Amino acid sequence: VTFQHIVKSYDEDLRYLHDQILSMGQLVIDQLEKSITCVVRLDKELANSVIQNDLQVDRLEHDLEAFAVRMIALRQPVASDLRHVIAALKISSHLERIADYGANTARRGLSLAAVGVPIVGASGLPRMSAVAQSMLHDILHAYAARDDAQAIAVWQRDVELDEMYMSYLREILTYMMEDQRNISSCTQLLFIAKNIERMGDHVTNIAAMVHYLISGSLFDKPRPKGMHTTAGKEIP
Amino acid sequence: VTFQHIVKSYDEDLRYLHDQILSMGQLVIDQLEKSITCVVRLDKELANSVIQNDLQVDRLEHDLEAFAVRMIALRQPVASDLRHVIAALKISSHLERIADYGANTARRGLSLAAVGVPIVGASGLPRMSAVAQSMLHDILHAYAARDDAQAIAVWQRDVELDEMYMSYLREILTYMMEDQRNISSCTQLLFIAKNIERMGDHVTNIAAMVHYLISGSLFDKPRPKGMHTTAGKEIP
Numbered sequence: 256v257t258f259q260h261i262v263k264s265y266d267e268d269l270r271y272l273h274d275q276i277l278s279m280g281q282l283v284i285d286q287l288e289k290s291i292t293c294v295v296r297l298d299k300e301l302a303n304s305v306i307q308n309d310l311q312v313d314r315l316e317h318d319l320e321a322f323a324v325r326m327i328a329l330r331q332p333v334a335s336d337l338r339h340v341i342a343a344l345k346i347s348s349h350l351e352r353i354a355d356y357g358a359n360t361a362r363r364g365l366s367l368a369a370v371g372v373p374i375v376g377a378s379g380l381p382r383m384s385a386v387a388q389s390m391l392h393d394i395l396h397a398y399a400a401r402d403d404a405q406a407i408a409v410w411q412r413d414v415e416l417d418e419m420y421m422s423y424l425r426e427i428l429t430y431m432m433e434d435q436r437n438i439s440s441c442t443q444l445l446f447i448a449k450n451i452e453r454m455g456d457h458v459t460n461i462a463a464m465v466h467y468l469i470s471g472s473l474f475d476k477p478r479p480k481g482m483h484t485t486a487g488k489e490i491p
Numbered sequence: 492v493t494f495q496h497i498v499k500s501y502d503e504d505l506r507y508l509h510d511q512i513l514s515m516g517q518l519v520i521d522q523l524e525k526s527i528t529c530v531v532r533l534d535k536e537l538a539n540s541v542i543q544n545d546l547q548v549d550r551l552e553h554d555l556e557a558f559a560v561r562m563i564a565l566r567q568p569v570a571s572d573l574r575h576v577i578a579a580l581k582i583s584s585h586l587e588r589i590a591d592y593g594a595n596t597a598r599r600g601l602s603l604a605a606v607g608v609p610i611v612g613a614s615g616l617p618r619m620s621a622v623a624q625s626m627l628h629d630i631l632h633a634y635a636a637r638d639d640a641q642a643i644a645v646w647q648r649d650v651e652l653d654e655m656y657m658s659y660l661r662e663i664l665t666y667m668m669e670d671q672r673n674i675s676s677c678t679q680l681l682f683i684a685k686n687i688e689r690m691g692d693h694v695t696n697i698a699a700m701v702h703y704l705i706s707g708s709l710f711d712k713p714r715p716k717g718m719h720t721t722a723g724k725e726i727p
Contacts, residue, residue, distance in 0.1 A: 317709065324577055331567040341560055344580075359723075366723035428674060435668050442664065442681065442726050449682065473553065487595075487602035490678050 268326055269336065272319070272343040273399075279315045279347060280395040283354045284388055286312065287454065290357040290364065291384040294447060295377050297368040305361035309354055316351040320344060335471070342468040346398070349457040349464075353391065356450040356457075363443045374440045375430050383419045383451050390416070390458045394465060403469040410462035410474070416455040421489040423448050428490065504562055505572065508555070508579040509635075515551045515583060516631040519590045520624055522548065523690065526593040526600065527620040530683060531613050533604040541597035548590040555583040571707070578704040582634070585693040585700075589627065592686040592693075599679045610676045611666045619655045619687050626652070626694045630701060639705040646698035646710070652691040657725040659684050664726065 286305055293301040323344045326332065332340055367374055390409050397405035427444050430437045463474050522541055529537040559580045562568065568576055603610055626645050633641035663680050666673045699710050 321709070324573065327563060327577075328569045328573050333564045337560065337564050341563075341580075344577075345584075348581075348584075362723035364723075366726065428678065431667070431674050431678075432671050435671065438664060438667050438674075439726050442667075443723065445678065445681070446685065449685070473557070487598040487600075487679065490602065490675050 275319050279350050283350050286354050286357040287388050290360040291380050294364040299368045302361040302364040306358050309358035312354040316347045319347040338468050342464045345464045346461050349461045353454045353457045356454050360447050360450050375437050376427050376444050379423050386416050387451050387454045394461050398465050401469050406462045406465040413455045413459045420452040424489045511555050515586050519586050522590050522593040523624050526596040527616050530600040535604045538597040538600040542594050545594035552583045552587040574704050578700045581700045582697050585697045589690045589693045592690050596683050596686050611673050612663050612680050615659050622652050623687050623690045630697050634701050637705050642698045642701040649691045649695045656688040660725045
């Protein structure tokens, strides 16, 4: 791993971590938006660019991780500085997973585009994705501003996304039952909706890390998340 | 967080991390096996115990994470000791995610059991889950024995699981198309199969961390994983 960034001081190292998380986060939001657009518009070119850009996200995570571990070894941070480094490690890993779900969605977009017929039910995706993007946007703001109240608010907001996900799934299942020619494409939509729901889980995890970064304490209660509350119940 | 373990020496701290990863891993393997059994047998009692035990996995991760961060602050480990601590942090987080997928599967088992009719296609799940369990078993062995060759072998084995997943999905889609009464239950099976495929991805990530722990270097090439290779292509 090479560092284009030349290390000058401890504070600059911390600032570098901070900035890298924010620019990685911005790239991930951008990827999410494009991944849904390419499914709705069946845009192969856009899908391919999302898949290509995912490599850049992977690289950012890889560099950030190497930088953080090196910082721990060389600077031996303690207290809030250590939390800063640990949080950056964890947050970058969640951002990478979110981007992975975006690339996965783009791949499904490619498959749907190959069939080439309009997809019944795809129009419900952007609304759901907008919630995930807005949660991610807000948690990046909470991180940048060290705003604990906003972090807690994002952490609680996953419930909204779960409810949208559950009603969307029921809608898609009716299309599948109405006409078996919808089954293949609607199965792709089920997985895409699941991707968005999982993104929400990861944003919730980031919110927990931002809370930890600011307050020094981890949430004790389990996250109010989809995996625990909706699993199995979303399908009638 | 309280530590029942009384810290005596640096080496004992490292040994504690090591042992906790292994016992957490063993619990997770056990959870996986049970989660699939409860789906195949429609066993509500077993499903509820899997869901209950998931809290224990969450607690283990929480404690391990707090212990590792505290070790970094107090012991300021460097070189291979630091890798040991970082690897424990990362591996425990992947183990927790794998267990989450197991609990999610158990919740789907509860839903399927509530309907109460035999599930067409469920018999293909144990074979797929056995591969995920065996990968997890092998990577825990590689971790315990610091066996880099075995870690690399597990890392490459995800392809096998992906292939099983793809052919299983095609099978399930045919049941959905043959009889629309299968659509609800088969959708649950699709998500359960996806859970197993994702577990394989997390085991692959653990393999990358074990390799890092032993060799000090991260894999440069992307993991040979389902998300990148199968996404969108598994559905005809």
